[in-house]
Amino acid sequence: MDLSTFLIQCLNSLQYGLLLFLVASGLTLIFGIMGVINLAHGSFYMIGAYMAFALAPIVSGTFGGGFFSALVVGVVLAVLLGYVLEWAFFSFLYEREHLQQVLMTYGLILVFEECRSLLLGDDVHGVEVPPLLAGTLPLGDTMTYPVYRLFISGVCLLLALAMYWVFTRTRLGMMIRAGSTNREMVQSLGIDIKFLYRVVFAAGVAIAVLAGMVAAPVSSVYPGMGNSVLIICFVVVVIGGIGSIRGALLAALLIGAVDTFGKVLLPQAAGVLVYVLMALILLWKPDGLFKAG
């Protein structure tokens, strides 16, 4: 492997890792703060990707602005979706056992997948890279790297920073952190915890949808795409330590690198590497790399 191939693989693993982080961060938030094991989280990623495919042409037809206005509309819709879902399906589940939540969110996966199938069919679709970002950058003498992949990494980094800022520097972040530690205490201090949870859930959904929309041009859009990303994201969440954003970032980059380089260097064992890594890390540190709180 020469230097420029190595560099390209590094950029690829960075891009994949950051994308995983985006989906996993919503999962770890909902998990760590609300205590909900949300199997339907992968479906939100799938919904985002299908929005990029089906909604983008409609939106840019009405408002103009192409891909970027579609992103904005998609995120707004996702927040609404998350808000309504939390109210309808999750608000009564907090007192129940975790496994009831697993059952509920499994049911939601089936419903989302079938709604997708009813509305848009079961075909695999490609999504065009927005023309503004369609170029490539030269890398070394012969290699080039697509600008769009850099754009993905940039968006993910920006969101990661924004999340870090909200959590550590704002009043909302403080309330959320407090709510994850002691729900009753926060409630008795006069903070509307139900509203807070709804906001966290909506934000988690929005981030996953955004990740799906941004990823659609490079990953294509296909049935079942949510499930494969869901399992990998659970791996990320668990390696990082449940509820830890910092851990999720580190774990996502680690998984991104292991997966990308595994496919290049050890293609026959690429699939299993991620799981071997997870097993080793959890046997070494049974609570993940960074335990929250």
Added chain:
Amino acid sequence: MNKSFVVAAFAALAAFPLVAGSYGLDLVTKIMIYAVLALSLELLVGSTGLVCFGQAAFFGIGAYATVLLMGLDWGDSMLWVLPAAVLMAAVYALAVGALSLRTKGVYFIMVTLAFAQMAYYVVHDTPLGGGTDGIYLYSKPALGSWLDLDKPLVLYLFTWACLLGVYVFLAVLLQSRFGRALAGIRVNEQRMRATGFSTYPYKLAAFTISGAMAGLSGFLFAVKDGFVNPELMSWHLSGAVLIMIILGGLGHLRGALIGAFAFALLQELFKSEAIFGNFAKHWHLGLGLSIIASVAWLPHGLVGIPEKITQRLRGVPRQDQEAHHG
């Protein structure tokens, strides 16, 4: 009342071949195999409080072992293929359990998934089990001339006997001192340790027994279908079995039975073109909505239905119901 329900259910299953056609026989055989798998998981999740997300691996190992060992053609196959398949699944469960029981809660869920995925990729990516194509089972296990599992009725009755055996074994096990210790671990492991129980060996024993039973169901599945492929070990199956026992109601052996039957029969119902016509290909929608409805209205799973009805008849206010369960 619960005991008589189970006895009646097994009696009905035993009498079922008298009225069933070949399709019904095949379907119920399949469901009973899943019920064995669901019971094996119930021992971990419902009785011990260990949520295992890798049950498909033990199931798959039992199935693959059956097909690979039958290929050796050593004669009088039944006598040794069945125990060997069960043993292999149990050995893998022992190894997985020994390592993964170091972790707890969601971390345990994910470590068991990781080990199941490793087994999945071994059969998926190596020539050992025919890769993604899977392998066929050319001759079915038999014992003499009277127990030939190639005949659907014999297989049905054999599966029924296995299901009954596993059920009775678990019912007796859970009443024993060992089973009481598992229940104690589920409710409060810390307290169990404080009273002088070393909980780790109990959990490991439960994990191994569960793996062996899953291996048994894998054996039955391989014999019934005559074909194995890596999908038997995929996490989708682990998830589906987990869904079955939660749907049925955790903490009750009959919950696993009811859950397996409800899950499979709901699938058959929504897949039926006679009822839903063209919409039958969207059967996931109906299944998903039924599952959501069951979570919303049946917090204790399907086994909670009779209690719910009697309380409704007696006019117990909702608030009291919750307090009673809490």
